[in-house]
Amino acid sequence: xxxxxxxVGLKQADLARAAGISPAYLNLIEHNRRRVGPELLATLAAVxxxxxxxxxxxxxxxxxxxxxxxxxxxxxEEHAPEVERIxxxxxxxxGWAALLASRQVRMTALERSLEELNERMxxxxxxxxxLHEVVSAVTSVRSTAAILAxxxxxxxxxxxxxxxxxxxxxxxxxxxxxxxxxYLDASQESETGLMSPQEExxxxxxxSGYDPQAADAPPPGTDEDYVxxxxxxxxxxxxxxxxxxxxxxxxxxxxxPEDRFRAALADVGADPGLxxxxxxxxxxxxxxxxxxFRQDEEDGVPxxxxxxxxxxxxxxxxxxxxxxxxxxxxxxxxxxLYEALxxxxxxxxxxxxxxxxxxxxxxxxxxSEPRFPAGxxxxxxxxxxxxxxxxxxARPDGExxxxxxxxxxxxxxxxxxxEPSILSVDA
Amino acid sequence: xxxxxxxxxxxxxxxxxxRFFLARDGWTxxxxxxxxxxxxxxxxxxxxxxxxxxxxxxxxxYEILADxxxxxxxxxxxxxxLSARGQEGERARAExxxxxxxxxxxxxxxxxxxxxxxxxxS
Numbered sequence: 316x317x318x319x320x321x322x323v324g325l326k327q328a329d330l331a332r333a334a335g336i337s338p339a340y341l342n343l344i345e346h347n348r349r350r351v352g353p354e355l356l357a358t359l360a361a362v363x364x365x366x367x368x369x370x371x372x373x374x375x376x377x378x379x380x381x382x383x384x385x386x387x388x389x390x391x392e393e394h395a396p397e398v399e400r401i402x403x404x405x406x407x408x409x410g411w412a413a414l415l416a417s418r419q420v421r422m423t424a425l426e427r428s429l430e431e432l433n434e435r436m437x438x439x440x441x442x443x444x445x446l447h448e449v450v451s452a453v454t455s456v457r458s459t460a461a462i463l464a465x466x467x468x469x470x471x472x473x474x475x476x477x478x479x480x481x482x483x484x485x486x487x488x489x490x491x492x493x494x495x496x497x498y499l500d501a502s503q504e505s506e507t508g509l510m511s512p513q514e515e516x517x518x519x520x521x522x523s524g525y526d527p528q529a530a531d532a533p534p535p536g537t538d539e540d541y542v543x544x545x546x547x548x549x550x551x552x553x554x555x556x557x558x559x560x561x562x563x564x565x566x567x568x569x570x571x572p573e574d575r576f577r578a579a580l581a582d583v584g585a586d587p588g589l590x591x592x593x594x595x596x597x598x599x600x601x602x603x604x605x606x607x608f609r610q611d612e613e614d615g616v617p618x619x620x621x622x623x624x625x626x627x628x629x630x631x632x633x634x635x636x637x638x639x640x641x642x643x644x645x646x647x648x649x650x651x652l653y654e655a656l657x658x659x660x661x662x663x664x665x666x667x668x669x670x671x672x673x674x675x676x677x678x679x680x681x682x683s684e685p686r687f688p689a690g691x692x693x694x695x696x697x698x699x700x701x702x703x704x705x706x707x708x709a710r711p712d713g714e715x716x717x718x719x720x721x722x723x724x725x726x727x728x729x730x731x732x733x734e735p736s737i738l739s740v741d742a
Numbered sequence: 743x744x745x746x747x748x749x750x751x752x753x754x755x756x757x758x759x760x761r762f763f764l765a766r767d768g769w770t771x772x773x774x775x776x777x778x779x780x781x782x783x784x785x786x787x788x789x790x791x792x793x794x795x796x797x798x799x800x801x802x803x804y805e806i807l808a809d810x811x812x813x814x815x816x817x818x819x820x821x822x823x824l825s826a827r828g829q830e831g832e833r834a835r836a837e838x839x840x841x842x843x844x845x846x847x848x849x850x851x852x853x854x855x856x857x858x859x860x861x862x863x864s
Contacts, residue, residue, distance in 0.1 A: 453848045458849070461851045477759075
């Protein structure tokens with residue numbers, strides 16, 4: 316059923332709605348954990364455009380259908396697939412047949428994603444209008460500036476008029492550019508239905524206050540059912556990430572129970588070094604517990620957390636108000652997070668100033684730790700983390716100047732810049 | 743009296759700049775700012791060359807171009823199409839619609855002048 320659904324490009328939620336059942340229930344059916352009655356089977360088959368027998372017969376029938384669809388899409392001139400011998404192929408080479416069928420299903424799903432993205436780029440009215448506005452203003456500025464630069468004997472009245480035009484166009488241009496940047500920055504992936512698994516997990520954590528253990532903690536052994544019920548976790552990949560998160564946060568909670576952690580926090584404050592010493596544990600669980608621990612509304616300190624792997628890819632983002640985190644691509648190379656990545660096991664405390672219209676200061680604690688999950692002969696896996704807290708009022712040793720990511724960083728003259736900014740003229 | 747050119751462009755500052763450098767180059771320039779009655783204006787002005795923006799209020803430059811090419815009296819009028827979309831696909835579309843030349847925005851003033859002189863000469 317799942318193969319067929321992916322093949323026709325339906326989301327789980329769409330099929331569930333059309334069949335009048337919940338997405339979670341459909342998910343259980345798709346994973347062979349619930350039986351389907353004849354009426355529901357007929358409805359599902361109708362929505363998916365296959366006959367009930369095909370749907371009930373399961374995998375082999377789906378593979379057969381997928382192979383037929385692959386054959387139908389093949390170029391027919393040369394090496395045309397022998398459609399009449401599909402059953403023979405399936406019987407003699409079941410492994411190859413399943414592989415070919417799964418490639419066909421995957422290709423169809425990817426083609427649909429590509430179409431959706433193309434559709435968005437081509438038909439997003441705001442994007443199109445904003446870009447048109449930018450190009451029009453730039454055209455006017457370029458043409459008018461060329462006249463002023465290249466015409467020696469220009470009439471003073473014309474000169475004044477062209478200066479005014481350039482001035483007006485520059486305002487128009489900066490407004491259009493700012494609108495475009497904020498749109499691209501803030502637009503939610505949910506609009507496209509193309510959220511990444513990591514973003515699905517972040518949406519789920521944001522709703523559950525980053526502490527699913529405290530909110531509506533799933534009883535041990537029921538994590539799989541729990542993640543199935545979470546509306547944000549639509550993809551299998553996201554549910555897998557969520558399961559890993561649940562397992563790790565449970566370990567952290569066992570290591571640092573709420574009462575003990577709360578008492579230590581009240582005693583030494585939100586300093587991960589002091590907390591680790593007081594609690595007799597490593598820094599990593601303290602970092603995670605501090606960022607996801609539910610504090611009192613009135614005296615709680617907001618805490619953000621980012622983590623990256625050895626490639627520098629951000630693997631976890633818990634936002635801190637005012638500290639913009641990049642949605643796509645890599646972050647600012649000057650983040651203390653990356654310094655920690657380069658210096659494993661060295662704790663780094665730094666006050667940073669984040670570039671922006673109103674620069675903001677934050678206190679950061681960073682740390683990275685190599686692990687050898689496969690034992691002595693296995694590869695080294697490194698995870699770096701950076702806690703982000705409100706900055707103290709003043710520090711004698713000054714702040715480090717950082718940004719969000721080069722592309723949207725207005726800081727000029729930065730020696731670590733890896734690509735020009737769309738916000739800075741001299742970048 | 744120089745050669746007559748009609749510029750159909752809805753962005754007033756772009757139209758003003760083009761008008762200025764064309765006039766200095768000796769052209770007699772008329773401008774119009776929408777697509778709705780563009781065809782009537784072209785017929786009335788009888789330009790030697792037409793500069794036509796693609797995105798216009800009322801009707802698009804391509805619709806106007808299609809009508810021009812279907813009109814026996816205007817089918818051979820040299821038309822320079824201006825577009826804010828600069829991809830090759832857009833150029834091919836303009837040429838298929840009957841444009842004599844295509845130029846993407848933002849353009850260099852010299853490039854427009856050179857193209858128009860060439861078009862008027864031919």
